Amino acid sequence: MTALPKPQTLSLTVNSKPVSMPVPQGVSMQEFLHEWLGLTGARMGCGQGICNACTVMVEEPGKLPREVRTCITGAHWFEGKTVRTVEGHARQNADGSLTLSPVQQAFVEGFAFQCGYCTPGFVTAATVLIERLRAAPVPREAVERVVSEALDPHICRCTGYVRYHTAVRDLVLATPGLVTA
Amino acid sequence: MRTFLLTLAGLAIGGTALAGLVFSGALNRSVVSRTVETPLTAEQIKALAPQGAKVAAAADCYACHTARGGAPWAGGMPFETPFGVIHATNISPSREGIGGWSRAEFHRALRDGIAPGGRHLYPAMPYTSYRGMTEGDVDALFAYMTTRTPMPVGNAKNGLAFPFDQRWTLAAWNFLNLPASVAEPNPERSELWNRGRYVTEALGHCGECHTPRDLTQGLRTSKALTGAVIEGLEAPDITPAGLTHMGFSAASLATFMGSGLSAQGAATHQMFDVVHFSTRHMDRADLLAMAAYFFDRDALTDEAPAVLPEPAPVAADVAARAQATYAGLCAGCHGAMGEGIPHVSVAMRGNASLRTASPSGFVRAVLAGLPAQSFPDGERMEAMPSFAADLDDAAMADLTNWMRAEWGGQAPTVQTRDVAAVRATLTTRHAAGD
């Protein structure tokens, strides 16, 4: 292991755009997103893998999407992977306006967040959950549990847990195909 | 499975042969003296209880006799044994527990393995070790236990297959495995060593996990403390050679037992429970005595600080793949040089888990993750995520070999099948990477 960071080319897809550039070895994914790509949405909370404010979605063909903590994961670990940060959820319209993703819209309508620091992580978690439910729907009785399990690792210092939970649960129940009859 | 069948056959035949002896009572070899027939007075109980609290901590009664999240001392903790699942019983002074037991009955349960009414205890209860406890310590423990809050909690049913559900067969087991007499202090050794042996063998029952077992599940005393596999995980070799191999000295071992943390890493898996419920509550003098006994020393002297092991050679391709994995998934918390982060994650350089004979504890921790753990004085280590979904067996074998060689000085002998064997013990949740 060398103490001096040596640059190594990193190529991946971020928010549907291919990216390729030299990045010093040992740089975390969060630093890379913030300092090299200017994407500051994945927040630095604890920097120790505890709060999950820094998570992004990793989407691999043929696999269910996953949530990965960028603070404790090296940038080069994402070589060749497809990543969605919080900046990649809303859709940009032709007139330049944005249409929020269903999860983002549900959080706004449910007044789920307050300061918003934890929100990128919650958006990631809820989106991953919904994509997974699309692949493998659960019975109605299991919805409370799967929502709790998905959001549980995320810390919100403003304690918006109930509203986050309610927003995600209601969205899951209202979205066709996520719940078995 | 073959071992299991052999054991089954062995016990069945041996059991039948001994049945006659059992029913004739010829096998009951009690070490309990007649003096305990006299009940303790209320004053004696009150005076002895505080000492009993220390005995209970050193003997680690609570960890087994309290289900996680359950009522204190009310039992219910399940144990997987090769014969089926056994549950620890309620030992609070309620009707379901030890309420109404006499002093003598308590002594016989603890030291002979026989509860009131002649009911044989299963040897998951370490009465073979507790047999060596002094009368005074058993009295103190009795005083402490009978003054706990009674918990009216029923005992869970055991899931043992025939013939292991037949308690009379245990008389035969005892005949084979229960020592007839108990160890007397060795006059050739120091008081420190003798105290250490008593705390380690009789109270701490360390051998129940760290000593391998024979076909009848009796302890192979000729291989005492050389390490064993328990619930799928390796309890390492803790003989002087084994401890030295892991990088422990007597002083660092005492620190490790007292705080759960030392330069060799953090107590994890079942050993975390041992520290959490038992050793951290023990007197420093007893921890030092145990350390002296473990290292077979009559006195503890100042030691030079432990030297880190020299790296062992690893193939360049293995090292390159492992370093990429380490930089991607591990360095964020354990540091680029394996130095760890204080109060967050342990150092891997010199970590005992990279130096044990079997890599299974390390592999299990990486694949399954570890919960956050709190240690004395507000110290804690954060949770370790599960990496089962990120690392396949080959990648995990590379990482294990490189880390063991680089920071543990061990030859890179780990095979993908070693990783696969550990992976097979994981739950579906770990495997899904949740």
Ligand code: FES
């Ligand atoms: S900042 Fe990554 S988990 Fe807290």
Ligand code: FES
């Ligand atoms: S909204 Fe402030 S931390 Fe969650």
